[in-house]
Amino acid sequence: MTVDETIRQVLADHGRLAVPVDTLADDADLFGAGMTSHASVNVMLALEDAFEFEFSEKMLKKSTFESIEAIRTGVLEMTGE
Amino acid sequence: MAVHQVIPVTRAGHVAARMAAIADEVAAPAAADVDESGRFPSETLAALKAEGLLAALVPVELGGGGASLDEVSAGLVALGRRCASSAMVVAMHHIQVACLVRHGRNDLLRDYLRELSHHQYLLASATTEVGTGGDVRSSICALEVVDGRFRVQKQAPVISYADDADAVLVTARRAADSPESDQVIVLCRPPGLELEQVGEWNALGFRGTCSTGFVLRATGDAEAVLDDPYGDISTRTMLPVAHLLWSSVWLGIATDAVDLARKFVQGEARRKPGTLPAAALRLAEVTVVHQQFVDMVQSSLSRYEAADSDADRLASIGFGVGMNALKVSASTLVVDIVRECMLICGLAAYRLDTPFSLGRHLRDSIGAALMVNNDRIMANNAQMLLVLRGE
Incomplete structure (x- = not known):
């Protein structure tokens, strides 16, 4: 799976979104699509497991998880790709 | 010629000192x-309004007192010592004001803060909703916005002192098709505000907060929606300010219990000079816990102000x-301290008709x-x- 596919799979499994993840554009607001702050914690944990890294403290904020695009930026920064 | 604009500067300590004076002179005699x-503690609120204290947290340029949260906290401790219901009403009001000050940036809401300062409006809050199981971070009701006007209807299990408030800040889903967690806060005020009371408030404590249920129906200018999503307002302002100000009220209750x-114990000591009263050691112990409480509220205020x-x-x-x-500690410590003080004063605290009665405190x-x-x-x-990193 590509990075984007993995992110979308994690969101489908843990994001508890109100709409199917494949209907969302990369820049769509995930919180606007129904992801709660609790769900975002699970998304984060699942991303760390899938990509085998830990988000740094400074990345643990809402904006890191606000869209697929933002998550991709965060993941690539942490995995150094 | 240079024109000097005179900017009114509130003297540091003024707000806390005046709240403390009103606590002693007005709230204490009415508390029972x-x-x-x-x-509703109407005389206390009238006294606070008469001195402009409901706008303590509004910036000076909007006509308010420009006071720090620290000062309002100190005022609430003083008020909590005399009448915890009054203090809780005032705390809840200031929490709403703090949200408006930071998150109400559009012209309508800025003008409202000026009006609030001028008329000393009292703000209430409707965050809980029937059917959400007490989770304030999800809403069932939704705003309906048509031609720049909003409309909302909410089944609120609790709106404290709604009958005496001038406006209510209400959480709702952003729109009819928004998920439960996509919430906004909207300022609802007369004449576009209708409240239908459901049930009565007959509770063990905080009886003066009049926390009854209501069906709320409101309509108004869509600009009355605060500028940030409720999730952000809650994390950055409503939750920390609420926990700080509630803790201040509870500290007031604990402080009065320790004073009594x-x-x-001093009365016992006077009766038998030279003999340490039986409860003196327990008093020393509870004073240690009380100091922890004081220091915890103070350090949490410092942490908030720094951030x-x-x-x-x-x-x-x-x-x-x-x-x-902070909220969990403070709400636990206040019960521990009152209970210890009850043991110190014994039957004098258990009885309802002595100067040492702690029934209301408990x-x-x-x-x-x-x-x-x-x-x-x-x-x-x-x-x-x-997910906390502890870095």
């Missing part, structure tokens, strides 16, 4: 009746965990752990701790 009758216990202008820091997990810990203090249940707060912290 407010509690017994379960009525100390007076009681005040830094949105990222206010939204950080560590900060949120700390502010939740009843009020029990509510602290329930208003936003500590179990829910601990569950939130448990969740956040799964």
Whole structure:
């Protein structure tokens, strides 16, 4: 799976979104699509497991998880790709 | 010719000192009746309004007092010592004001703050909703916005002192097709505000907060929606300010209980000089716990003020965990302290007709752990701790 596919799979499994993840554009607001702050914690944990890294403290904020695009930026920064 | 604009500067300490004076002169004599009758503490609120104290947290340029949260906290401790119901009403009002000041940036809401300062409006809040199981971070009701006007209807299990408030800040889903967690806050005020009371408020403590249920129907200019999503307002302002100001009220209750216990022990000592009264050691112990409480509120205020202008820091997990810990600690300590003071004063505290009676203190203090249940707060912290880095 590509990075984007993995992110979308994690969101489908843990994001508890109100709409199917494949209907969302990369820049769509995930919180606007129904992801709660609790769900975002699970998304984060699942991303760390899938990509085998830990988000740094400074990345643990809402904006890191606000869209697929933002998550991709965060993941690539942490995995150094 | 140079024109000097005169900017009114509130003297540091003024707000806290005046709140303390009103606590002694107005709230204290009315406290027993407010509690017994379960009525709104109207005389205390009238006295605060007469001195402009309901706008203490509004910036000076909008006509308010420009006071720090620190000062309002000190005023609430003083008020909490005399009448916890009054103090809780005032605390809840200031929490709403703090949200408006930081998150109400459009012209309509800025003008409203000027009006609030001028007329000394009292703000109430409707965050809980029938059917959400006490989870304030999800809403069932939704705003309906047509041609720049909003309309909302909410089944609110509790709106404290709604009948005496001038406006209510209401949470709702952003729109009919928004998910439960996509919430906004809207300022609802007459004439576009209609409240239909449901049930009565006849509770063990905080009886003067008049926390009855209502069906709320409101309509108004869509600009009355605060500029940030409720999730952000909650994390950055409503939750930390609420926990700080509630804790201040509870500290007031605990402080009065310790004062009474100390007076009681001193009375015993006077009767038998040279003999340490039986409860003196227990008093020393409870004073240690009370000092922990004082220091915890103070250090939490400092932490908040230090993070005040830094949105990222206010939204950080560590900060949120700390502010939740404050609420759980403070609401637990107040009960522990009142109970210890009850043991110190013995039957004099247990009886309802002595100067050392702690009945009201005990009843009020029990509510602290329930208003936003500590179990829910601990569950939130448990969740956040799964990802806290501790760096």
